[in-house]
Amino acid sequence: MAATAGHGASGAGVFFRRLSRWQADQQRDSLADLHVAAYRASPAPPPDDSCAENRPPSPVPRFHDRNPFLARFAEDVQRPGFDLLVATTGPRLVGCVYGYLPDRQGSWWYGRHDIPAPDLGQLADSGRVFNIAELMVDPEHRRxxxxxxxxxxxxxxxxxxxxxxxxxxxxxxxxxxYESWLWSRTDRLPAANGRPELEVWTQRPPA
Incomplete structure (x- = not known):
């Protein structure tokens, strides 16, 4: 991955920064802290600051605990096309998003073998699909x-x-x-292997 991009600031004193694979791996403990904090949050914030897999009931399911996240992240950071951005206020990490280019049978479908459809599988094989694996915001910095x-x-x-x-x-x-961001729900995945039932959402990227 290319070197870290420069900071970009929002109007609220939040800075956004793209990390290299190495930098992302070095920040894995901080990212795990953010993950646990985000999934423990209650009550849920308004839709604008919601994120995928970010509002489970209490107590936190095992799928959202620290060690399972670290195990998934260790695999994801090595995937083709891995890209990660963080949001910070001063030295504090307050948000993160990352994704990668999945393959046809990759973990983005969490083991369901009857999807994707052949045309979507061909797109994945050719590197034309990008999967957002995680999007999380610290509870104190939502809205x-x-x-x-x-x-x-x-x-x-x-x-x-x-x-x-x-x-x-x-x-x-x-x-x-995600609906307000013009994403569309396209499928549903049953609960399995310790993770909850999921919905698959898709979007055509910006031109």
Whole structure:
């Protein structure tokens, strides 16, 4: 991956920064802290700052605990096309989004083998699909449009025909947010292997 891009500031004193693979791996513990804090949050924020897989019931399911996240992240950071942005206020990490180019049978579908459709599988094989694996915002910094800015800034550099993500079926706030960002629900994945039921959402990237 290219070297880290320069800072970009929002109007609320939040700075956005793209990290290299190495930098992202060095920040894995801080990212895990953010992940646990985001998924423990209650009550849920308004849709603008909702994010995929970000509002489970209490207590936090095992899928959202620190060690499972770290295990997934260790794999994801090595995937083709991995790209990650963070949002900070001073030294504090307050948001993160990352994704990668999935393959036809990759973990983006969480083991369901009857999808994707052949044409979507061909797009994945040719590197024309980008999957947002995680989008999270610290509970104390929601309602500021940080989630929206993170996903917009990430997708600016995406060279793909389709962008995907998965959202917990019970996460109505996240679904409302993605719908407001012009994403569409395209499929549903049953609960399996310790993770909750998920919905697949897609969007055509910006021209």
């Amino acid at each position: 500021r449009g940080i989630a929206r800015q993170l996903q917009e800034r990430l997708l600016v550099r995406v060279d793909a025909e389709l962008v995907t993500t998965v959202i917990e079926t019970s996460n109505s706030a996240a679904k409302a947010a």
